[in-house]
Amino acid sequence: MKILILRFSSMGDILLAAPVLDVLKKEFPDSQIDWVVSKKYSEALKTNPLINRLMVFKDRAGLKKIRKDISRTNYDFIFDLHKNSKTSYLTRFSKNVFSYNKRVIERFLLVCFKKSYREIIPTTRMYFAALEKAGIKTPAKWKLKFGIDKETELETVRRFDLHNTNYIALIPGASYYTKMWPKEYFRELVRKITVSKTVKRKIFILGKGSEEEMIGEYISDENRSECVDLTGKLDLQQTAAVLKFADLVVTNDNGPMHLAECFDKKILAIFGCTTEEFGFFPYSVNYQVLQTDHLKCRPCTHFGRKKCPRKHFRCMMDISPDIVFEKICGMLNA
């Protein structure tokens, strides 16, 4: 039995799609499962033992090569969990292609007419729908998984003395500006945590990319002894190792939030322009979400924007550091 999964990006979506591997392996233990992924996000799947072959592409030429490969290999099932023009290019002449309902119309009605979904479906469950179309039974509950290389884990634990440190992981970045809680607020929050007697913890700031590095530098600037800025210094494996031993993860709506979900961490997520309807809450763990419910302009988009279209950015500005700090106290003392 040969099975192919198509999900190219991004990190969060890939992690949310990974539980389909468990379902498929349970249903077809002797199957060969291949996965097509974009090079930028391949790290999220590299260590997954359930994948036999990871087909990585960088550009159009790489995609063309993979297309030839797919047409040569006779796949019994192809699960299109991305469903865009590139995946239809790959599967144009293939049989047994199963995809899921992206809820495009419902999403349009929600963003433009603020008409709420009839039913909120977690993203992983939406991916399971593709498997159900192929007659495969899917579980009601699932767990996100991410394999950390043992050596990397040990090395990271030793490097930051993670076993003997009580710490909170902060992930201040996100793919879009409107999904980021203001860095000034993060800085104030760090100050509050470091001076507090009840929740006093060390803080590790995580993230990747130049913008995140600038934010990390800004947040940790005042409290260098208690706040360690690791933005841009760790790869995904090392980031996962740091997240694994954290007491709490405070994050925006981003990929590493789902990475923390893989290790059953307590998660405090701050959601700005996006809402629960899109299915990206960290459903599989103990989580709390902070969001501004009373705004009529939310959600202004389903993936984020470069700036607030109303210019007030109240979806994030109304969530003060005091509110977040109070939640952190509640979650750590629970």
Add this chain to the structure above:
Amino acid sequence: MPEKIILTLLIIVLSFEVIYIIFRAGLFTIITAPLIAVSVVLSCYYFVTGISLTGFISLSSLLLLLTAKKFLKTKSYEKPDYRYLLILAGTIMIHI
């Protein structure tokens, strides 16, 4: 002749409002106010040149539409103000 121009203008206004609701490009809703104002002027001219009941209804519906445009506008990225769209649709029906 002015009725046809008014109707064309109103249909353009409706199209722009729909485009604005879907794509939320502010220019499309800003541009509709002068279009309605031009319709009011044309309707005024039509009413003054030959006083009639239809001319009066046309002018009053357009004035109502202009008032609605001022007070019932759809704020960007919020739910559309259906009252304004209803008045716009009604005005078009009258002019058809």
